[in-house]
Amino acid sequence: MKVLVIHGVNLNMLGKREPGIYGNKNFDDINNIIKNKAKRENIDIEIYQSNHEGEIVDKIQEAYDNAVDYIIINPAAFTHYSIAIRDALAAVNIPFVEVHISNVYKREKFRHKSVTAPIAIGQITGFSYYGYLMAIDYLKYRENGE
Numbered sequence: 001m002k003v004l005v006i007h008g009v010n011l012n013m014l015g016k017r018e019p020g021i022y023g024n025k026n027f028d029d030i031n032n033i034i035k036n037k038a039k040r041e042n043i044d045i046e047i048y049q050s051n052h053e054g055e056i057v058d059k060i061q062e063a064y065d066n067a068v069d070y071i072i073i074n075p076a077a078f079t080h081y082s083i084a085i086r087d088a089l090a091a092v093n094i095p096f097v098e099v100h101i102s103n104v105y106k107r108e109k110f111r112h113k114s115v116t117a118p119i120a121i122g123q124i125t126g127f128s129y130y131g132y133l134m135a136i137d138y139l140k141y142r143e144n145g146e
């Protein structure tokens with residue numbers, strides 16, 4: 001199973017950025033935890049981050065050419081308004097899980113709207129970086145059953 005993890009805008013600042021909301025673990029630590037989990041589960045994983053909407057669109061389009069089976073994406077602020085990222089996800093038709101580190105529904109109203117969630121398999125929000133591991137567990141279950 002080939003999985004692409006996409007982190008959106010400002011997520012490279014994890015660990016430094018609003019630790020009361022996003023925690024103290026830094027971006028590299030979180031990616032190492034995700035990579036170790038993927039390795040244990042025999043999943044071929046690539047992790048990508050960009051602060052640029054168009055680059056994320058390019059990466060999603062590339063996933064189509066690379067026969068990626070699933071995408072796990074935290075679009076970060078792009079979640080709330082990027083029709084371009086939503087359209088790219090719809091275009092490639094690769095099933096995806098949307099992850100948020102914080103519980104967006106506990107926060108400002110503008111974070112309650114996701115333009116991507118309506119076409120996702122599902123959304124995981126509020127479980128810290130553990131949400132990425134939950135997404136991997138779900139994809140494994142989806143492929144192999146219990």
Ligand code: DQA
Nearest residue numbers: 010074076077100101102111
């Ligand atoms: C976030 C929530 C978004 O509202 C915010 O813009 C982010 C991170 C999260 O992971 O909790 O940058 O996606």
